[in-house]
Amino acid sequence: MLEFIADLQKFPFLQMALAAALLASVACGIVGSYVTIRRMTYIAGAIAHCTLGGMGAARYLQTEMGIGIATPLTGAVAAALLAALLISWLQAKSDLRQDTILSAVWAIGMAVGIIFISRTSGYNEDLMSYLFGDILMVSPVDLVLIGLLDGGLVLAAFFFHNELDAIAFDEEFSRLSGLPVDLYNTLFLCTVALTVVLLVQIVGIILVVALLALPAATAGRLANRLPAMITAATLLCVCSTVGGLGLSYSPDLPAGATIILAAGALYLTVDIFLKIKGKIK
């Protein structure tokens, strides 16, 4: 950890990684809290895994077909939005169970990605880097994009929190109140999709699910109101990402996996602390 702090002043790539961790935490705190109270973590998970299909297909089109516009980012955006719209359409119109829909989108999206990656010749990116990402390889463009996302999310949460909270608590009652619930839900899922895409570029598919779910779940144990939950989730996310980054540095552990373990350890610590506190009372 001390080596990390010392090297932080020397190496710009570490500073960028730290900035990415902090910026990603804001997005994770806001979107993660809403996803958690709406019990939609698995929807976010399905969308995240589906981006592999988009990234793989885009990489194939770029290298094999020479289509310049197909970058992993545009591929991931297309796949995530498609997955979000497909999930919301199937949930509204079909009789399928929700977990059937999610499992299908999740697995088929990944399978498409793996087929395309295997068919792409030349320099093939490691599947592991898509799954776990590499926060140490973040580019300045990534930072700008996630900064813009944070700005959008903060504004949306500030102006629409009444509507979002009411729908999260009771969808049917909100519909009767005259709120355009379906529109809000679709926009919400698209927001989740965009958040997932940008975070996948930085931290990888699996870490996105962990960062959306774990800090928010921990925050939910501590906070009684949504604004407090979002703040706590953001701070816990900062602790996990920065802590994980620092802890992984000296022993040269994979940063993404260390961050997930840090988030898990925080949840467990808070849980044990609350249980002991409850017993003492």
Add this chain to the structure above:
Amino acid sequence: MTTHSAPTPPDIVFTHVSFSYDSEPVLEDVNLTVDHGEFIGIIGPNGGGKTTLLRLVLGLISPETGMIRVFGRPPKEVAHRIGYVPQHLQFDASFPATVFDIVSMGQVGRRLKCGRKEKKQAAMEALAAVNLLPYSRRPFAGLSGGQRQRALIARALAFYPRMLLFDEPTANVDSSSGEKLYRILAELNKRMTILVVSHDIGFVNRHITSVVCVNHTVVIHPTSDLAGQNILDLYGQDISLVRHDHRCSSEGHQCSNS
């Protein structure tokens, strides 16, 4: 249930309404009029169509045939003026919000033409009406079943509705909380029409003006008519009836009101 001429239209009118789910008829040829200020109990066996009736009034579903008018308008246009109180059990017990937050949610999207101060005032009045004012800053998650049900009533009151609709308000609420609930409803009934759906016919108490029995068709009874034979017709089998005006004492059984 009377047809005397009123200056305003009745709150609810069903004219030859039928509805079916997947070609399975649920309600057939329903005719129903509810005047303003009534306190209606809707009872019937499970699967008889009580919830369907409620959803039709709220405009969540549309009738196949026939016509429904609420406050003289199609239900969808006026649903935002009805206070709907669902069962408290369907809610996430760990939702991060205070009681006041939950009550304020009733005001979102209602096209209320008043400022923030007035809205807060309305939410506080709603909390006072259900005796939950001291709990306004408490987490919703920490309330008992009966208190949660009252918080949901306050949410439905927070926008000055013209009518209240309840779905099984006493389900999983202990009997003293249930009694408290009906006293609150009787008080609210002085200001607005109330419809209560219950599968539990034991709830039919002295506050209710009419009972609507729903089992594919609809039969309306003034509460005084609700005798054993009607219940038998409705449920198709002998069931135990609880009399609310009946007390057991050492001198033997006696009825308090008769």
